[in-house]
Amino acid sequence: MVLKVFTQLLLAASAVLAHPGGHEKIYEGPVAARGLGQCSKAFAEPEFVKRTVEIHGEELLRLRRALGLESEDAPKVHKRDYVSVSKIDHHSNKTVTKTTDPASLFSDAGACMLMPAVDQGPLYVLGEAVRKDITEGQAGIKLTLAIQVVDYKTCQVVPDAYVDIWSSNATGMYVGVQGYPGMGDPKDASILKGTTLRGVQPTDSHGVATFDTLLPGHYSGRATHIHAIVYLGATKQPNNTITGGHAAHVGQLYFDQSLLTNVDKVSPYNTNKMTVLKNTGDFLFQQGANGDDPIVRYALVGNKLEDGMFAWIRFGIDTKANKAVNPAAWWTANGGVMNPKGPIALMNGGGGGGFPGWGGWGKRWFGHRGEN
Template identity: 75%
Template sequence: MSLKTIFSGLLLAGTLVLAHPGKEEVFAHSALPLERKSLNHCNKEFSEPEFVKRTVEVHGREYARLRRELGLENESPKLDPRDYISVSKIDHKSSKTVSKTMDLASLFSDAGACMLMPAVDQGPLYVLGEQVRKNITENEPGIKMTLAIQVVDYKTCKTVPNAWVDIWSSNSTGIYTGVQGYPGMGDPKDAGMLKGTALRGVQPTDDHGVASFDSLLPGHYDGRASHIHAIVYLGATKQPNNTITGGKASHIGQLYFDQSLIASIDTVAPYSSNKNKVLKNTADFLFMQGANGDDPIVRYALVGKTLSEGVFAWIRFGINQNANKAVNPAAFMTDKGGVMNPKGPVALLPKTGYP
């Protein structure tokens, strides 16, 4: 795969201002320095038969499981290409006809962009201490999505096993659970918001660097394009209470979706009831930061014949294992429930003008 030359030493400074109807503007996302290094030198390793075979095996098992759950094991849905707006101009939806006997290498061998994914802002709504679990839906309504993230070292081109991938996103109508007091995310006086854990969770990478989640396609909210947050921890330890502690955050990123896919999502209930304004990828400051020479948009395929039956999405993170990113959560999930971080990004928001 041919990639653009990635600029190095690029530093984007400033803040992204998110506006919420009836609220003062909130400084929600501060830009962080970017890491820029090409993974073009990894193309040979990523094309090695054994590497492709292992990647195909992992993704193929997940894809087959989803189709079995829908009773579609013997059917062959057509996956038509879709247009989207992005810097790479690549259609991230598979154009293959998927069948039971096909060589899945043709579908999954391009398991995401081959570059060092840029480190961007963690966002204001991260909760530290979520459970290690594969299924993070908690009966939230929406379009099911299994998301597979493969972690590789951008210097050695080798997969990174035993890493911990922590993801979180909004629900179908653009609401994040687990944090109290953020404007536009429920009643700021409702302490019950701290009990929410939906669409948040942690998974380890296997011996081929892959971590996967059963989640939902996220809904949009004012000021941001549709996205999912992710942190990759190295050296963390799983505790008896099914959380992780310690280690270092070697990667903080956000991943996105084709604009045409987002438009289709918004026609399906309950996404269609979302009244928040849609911000396109190319108008989102953090998307532009992440897509400036890189490709933070997931590859995807429909599980069944229609979007409402679910999506399988995948992307590759190239990380710097020597990096140690600063993490400042909005809240902590403890054995006694959620607790706001008094020095976190939400607690430090100006209170003037909020009910």
């Protein structure tokens, strides 16, 4: 059996635009060095590594079984089942070969230094469902994404957090928000009914939340990315949404540039005519990669991209942080409802004007998640 694993991390460079039609703002204030380097000893503890390998190994095995590449009685974790890995850390130039124990692969989970954090962007929908599979039958390369949340101060995992992610589809389009330039007919209210590639998952006892999603497509003005918010203290409601708590992290994760070049050759990604912006040209990527690593590690599930991918990353968060969240829309029992003081409304001249998503609106609207 051959499992091809490719990872390569990139250095950040010059600044450029954010979302088409608007910028995402970097939170102002002093920048604290909040990488996870000081946690390397804790993350190397045998029990920590063992649990990480078990969780990621089980997910990877599930995906390979679905492709018929593994028998049902195959062991959960294979010790020598891949040929090679590219350099997975641009600081240490670590190389993994077919004789390497998988623990060295999965324990190298990456780290997202969560300062500076970024605004949630103009296309966030508050109140999406708690669910693992967020693909809804959309075409694209299947991506199972595992995010491990740890406290960067204590190096301990954070169980019972809720991770909320959203992204564009294979052709660079978002659903769920009406009226944003370049994202469909601004007068088409049916866009508000869309929930594709949006969802929430809790972290388990080892701090891991896992999603079945799609590798997003590019769009003008941004490098390819997935948005993520980590909520602490939230409560799951009977309607399968979460309420309460606070946003301890607002950020984005990215993909290796060589991977994205190959993705754009696959249907339907190859029908996307919007301009490609590379990681190193994206200002927000530069912020996330300035001292740490916001690029996911990944493995091909089969022998080609079309078979899907498994990716993993570790977020180091400040559990005491309380980031402002100002959604463009809310998901309710009756479908999507635009926020009259959200970033799209502000961009289009409503709610007293101003630039989308900035200022103190998030605290005012934060408690309305999941309400009609």
